[in-house]
Amino acid sequence: MYGNDFSDASDEPAGGLIDQVEAAEAALRAAATQARPGAGVDLSEASESDLDYYFTAVIEADQKIEPRDWMPDSYRKTLIRQIAQHAHSEIIGMQPEGNWISRAPSLKRKAILLAKVQDEAGHGLYLYAAAETLGISRDELVDMLLEGRQKYSSIFNYPTLTWADVGAIGWLVDGAAIVNQVPLCRCSYGPYARAMIRVCKEESFHQRQGYEILHTLSHGTPDQQAMAQDAVDRWWYPSLAMFGPPDTDSTHSAQSMAWKIKRFSNDELRQRFVDMCVQQAGFLGLRLPDPDLRWNEQRQAHDYTQPDYAELMRVIKGDGPCNRQRIDHRRRAHTDGAWVRAAATAYAAKRAARTLEPAQ
Numbered sequence: 458m459y460g461n462d463f464s465d466a467s468d469e470p471a472g473g474l475i476d477q478v479e480a481a482e483a484a485l486r487a488a489a490t491q492a493r494p495g496a497g498v499d500l501s502e503a504s505e506s507d508l509d510y511y512f513t514a515v516i517e518a519d520q521k522i523e524p525r526d527w528m529p530d531s532y533r534k535t536l537i538r539q540i541a542q543h544a545h546s547e548i549i550g551m552q553p554e555g556n557w558i559s560r561a562p563s564l565k566r567k568a569i570l571l572a573k574v575q576d577e578a579g580h581g582l583y584l585y586a587a588a589e590t591l592g593i594s595r596d597e598l599v600d601m602l603l604e605g606r607q608k609y610s611s612i613f614n615y616p617t618l619t620w621a622d623v624g625a626i627g628w629l630v631d632g633a634a635i636v637n638q639v640p641l642c643r644c645s646y647g648p649y650a651r652a653m654i655r656v657c658k659e660e661s662f663h664q665r666q667g668y669e670i671l672h673t674l675s676h677g678t679p680d681q682q683a684m685a686q687d688a689v690d691r692w693w694y695p696s697l698a699m700f701g702p703p704d705t706d707s708t709h710s711a712q713s714m715a716w717k718i719k720r721f722s723n724d725e726l727r728q729r730f731v732d733m734c735v736q737q738a739g740f741l742g743l744r745l746p747d748p749d750l751r752w753n754e755q756r757q758a759h760d761y762t763q764p765d766y767a768e769l770m771r772v773i774k775g776d777g778p779c780n781r782q783r784i785d786h787r788r789r790a791h792t793d794g795a796w797v798r799a800a801a802t803a804y805a806a807k808r809a810a811r812t813l814e815p816a817q
Contacts, residue, residue, distance in 0.1 A: 475657075475658070475661050477639050477640075477642070478639055478642055478654060478657045478658060478661075481639075481642035481643050481650070481654065482642070482654045484519075484643065485521075485642075485647075485650060485651065485654070494511060494514035494515050494518055494520070508527040509529065511527070512526070512527060512528060512529065512532075515645075516645045516716060516717050519643075519717070521645060521646065521647035521650060522645055522646050522647060523647045523648075524590040524591070524647075524648065531712075532716055533591050533592070535709065535712070535713060535716070535718065536588075536591055536646055536649065536718065537588055537591050537593055538607070538709075539709075539713070539718065540584055540587055540588040540591075540649055541585075541588050541593075541598045541601070541602075541607050542607060542608050542609060542610070543584050544580075544581045544582075544584035544585045544587075544588060544598065545581070545598075545602045545607060545608070545609035546581075546609040546610035546613065547577050547578070547580040547581035547584060548577070548578065548581040548609075548787070549609045549610075549613050549783050549784075549787060550577050550609075550610070550612075550613045551574045551577045551578060552613065552783055552786055552787075553613055553615070553616070553617045553622070553626060553779075554570060554573065554574055554617065554623055554626060555574050556617050557570065557617060557620060557622075557623050558570055558571060558574065560620070561620070562620060566670075569666055570623065573627075573662075573663050573666060576659050576662075576663065579659075580656050580659070583652050583655065583656065584652055584656075585598060586648075586652075587648040587649050587652045590648045599791065602784075602787070603784070603787065603788055603791060605775075605784070608773060609783075610699060611695070611698065611699075611769060611772040611773050611777060612630055612633075612695050612696065612698070612699050613779075613783060614772050614777030614778060614779045614780045614783060615691070615692070615695055615777065615778055615779060616778055616779055618688075618691075619684050619687070619688060620670075620684070621670070621671065621674055621684040621685045621687065621688035622688045622691075622692070623667065623670060624667045624668075624669075624670030624671040624674065624685065624688065625667065625671065625685075625688035625689055625691070625692040626667060626692065627663055627664055627665075627666045627667015627668065627670065627671075628664060628667040628668045628670075628671055628737070628741075629667075629689070629692050629693065629696040629734070630667075630692065630696055630699070631660055631663040631664040631667060632664045632667075632696075632730065632733070632734065632737075633696045633697075633699045633700065633730050634660055634699070635657060635660050635661060635664060636700075636726055636729055636730045636733065637699065637700060637726055638653055638656060638657050638660065639653075639657055640719065640720035640721055640726075641653040641718075641719075641720075642654050642657060643717075643720055644717065644718050644719075645716055645717035645718055646718065649718075668737065668741070671685050671688075671689070671741055671743065672740075672741055675741050675742045675743050676742065682742075685741075685743060686743055686744065689738075689743050689744075689745070689746065690746040693745055693746050693747070694746075694764040694765065695764070696730075697727060697730070697731070697761075697763070697764040698764040698765070698766070698768070698769040700723045700724075700726045700727040700730070701723040702723065702766055702769070702770075703723065703724060703763070703766070704722045704723055704724045706766070707722070707723055710722055710723055728758055728759075731750075731758075731759050731761050732758055732759055735750070735759055747761055747762045748762075749761065749762050750762070
């Protein structure tokens with residue numbers, strides 16, 4: 458019913474986002490060869506005001522703050538909150554699509570979906586490692602997630618009802634993630650910026666996978682077309698909400714932009730995503746479920762209906778369709794995996810002890 462073969466991708470619109478990732482990667486390499494403000498200055502006995510001066514100078518010079526550098530506590534806490542939420546989202550985000558691994562319509566589709574879910578696990582672990590450079594342990598981060606003291610992206614609290622939902626997640630959810638994450642490749646904190654280079658390159662394949670699933674369905678039978686349109690109708694507004702509340706209601710956005718953790722506001726990123734999707738929906742032959750969506754010649758951008766931010770806040774607070782299911786599943790997986798963590802810890806300790814033994 459679903460179509461098992463890949464279709465011709467010649468009608469896929471070029472996004473240009475990967476070009477931005479590669480430009481950010483080149484900038485990272487170039488920055489590594491340049492002297493930073495304060496380089497060669499002994500800061501061991503510097504006052505906090507002097508340390509703050511050099512911290513600000515590094516950011517204004519578009520250089521990177523590294524783990525051993527002095528940083529304000531508020532900067533560190535902001536990064537821990539953001540990177541941890543990102544890592545948690547990658548781990549929880551395996552569940553909606555993992556729901557379809559055993560029911561994928563072909564072995565090829567199953568293999569691709571397995572690879573994608575495995576990528577998400579890797580992204581989560583990679584980001585936990587980046588967060589650990591800020592002086593917090595992975596165990597602490599996981600405990601805060603399981604105890605409800607840290608959040609993950611609200612988008613993963615919606616169910617995947619059909620195979621077309623896997624396509625909609627790839628195209629819309631991963632597409633929104635890429636729009637949000639590509640500017641993070643230029644984040645002022647070095648480990649996070651470097652992690653995002655790798656994550657964004659892999660996410661581009663995930664978006665292509667989802668786009669291709671919807672392309673196959675939307676060019677298939679009437680039932681396939683209806684299933685694809687239904688999935689887009691259900692995932693469009695939750696995907697718009699992924700960028701967070703409007704700028705006027707955003708708690709952290711202004712300070713994060715001042716520190717160059719973020720480069721664009723929530724509303725700027727949301728607008729960029731809408732403009733990108735309108736073109737891609739045309740290639741797919743699918744309709745975005747917004748009767749007020751139209752081009753604004755004066756703004757040179759599309760006018761669109763805002764998502765339901767009251768619903769966003771309800772889901773964030775735990776009242777979404779799958780909130781309890783998602784966190785209960787993660788708690789079970791964490792408990793069931795305790796023996797693996799214990800075995801790995803014991804093996805590492807045994808191996809370390811051997812290296813300390815004197816040569817016979």
